[in-house]
Amino acid sequence: MYPNKFERLIEIFERLPGVGNKTAQRYAFGLLDYSKDEIEDYINALKGIQEIKKCKCCGFLADDDLCPICKDESREKETIMVVAYPQDLMAIEKTGIFKGTYHVLNGLLSSTKGIFPEDIDIDNLLKRIDENVKEIIIATSPTMDGEMTALYLDKILKNKNILITRLAHGLPMGASLDYADDLTLIKALDNRREIKEND
């Protein structure tokens, strides 16, 4: 019963991931209060999407050929952290602790979804590896697909005389022991460390 132009706006918002009709209506009503300039901003941001590129070096999002991180001269090129998705890269960046560079696979191997090595950005990773690279940190999520991808990468990289490491698995900080799942507890026990004075 809404007028057509408003219904179309609701439909558009319903296409966003995880948005139902009620939320889409709320967004549409929110937009009714926007000034002309704000709507112009919105339209320009959408037009910009088609200009967002994939970094030719690492596979992350980029305005130009290279992403902001690959352009940054201060990043240590001898360490490459391999992640599945741009969001994972951002999660690591937010910690501020990693000074190396990244490689974004833009996917994970999956036997159930039929995703094979040629479907994700592994080739570009191999091309990047030269004598300057000292360590590759495999930072895929500890899921079935993440583990499979990590094992595959380890297999094809291990004859290259580079240190291959993985992020540690164990109890997440602040978590309650009795809520941890069995696999996490087994990993945490397997990877237990001696307590040292400077810990």
Next chain:
Amino acid sequence: MYPNKFERLIEIFERLPGVGNKTAQRYAFGLLDYSKDEIEDYINALKGIQEIKKCKCCGFLADDDLCPICKDESREKETIMVVAYPQDLMAIEKTGIFKGTYHVLNGLLSSTKGIFPEDIDIDNLLKRIDENVKEIIIATSPTMDGEMTALYLDKILKNKNILITRLAHGLPMGASLDYADDLTLIKALDNRREIKEND
């Protein structure tokens, strides 16, 4: 650390009501998968916002001068239901039970927010009232501002020889009695009805 064009997209989504940074990122990544046509659709829907009008008769949203309900000849013009917002109208429409017309105030009187009768669409309501109007149903929410607006409308309409009614207050269907607040229980008791055979 995201490229500028992607950061702008996230910022735009963060302006939507109730959307935080994490959700805005999810929406922005969702849009990266859109086809050119889908983005075009999105942009056109946004352009359409500026053409959405207020119905000259009832104050609801409209593509043209009149909204779809005021245009509909089959609606009974002798009953007008007064609601605060377009969303309230839609909530009633969804039930499918009301065949009359509406008047949308686009606001509620509020002493705390300083909203007075001239700030909401009361004048247009008065202009609509002629000898054909038999009943005005005041359907403002049972909140402080809603009650105040209902009382005000009752005061200015009661000398017009029209039946003025309000939506019933009481226990919501499916609600548990011991979770109902005191005011609702008092209203439910005050408005108790004799059980009849055809109930």
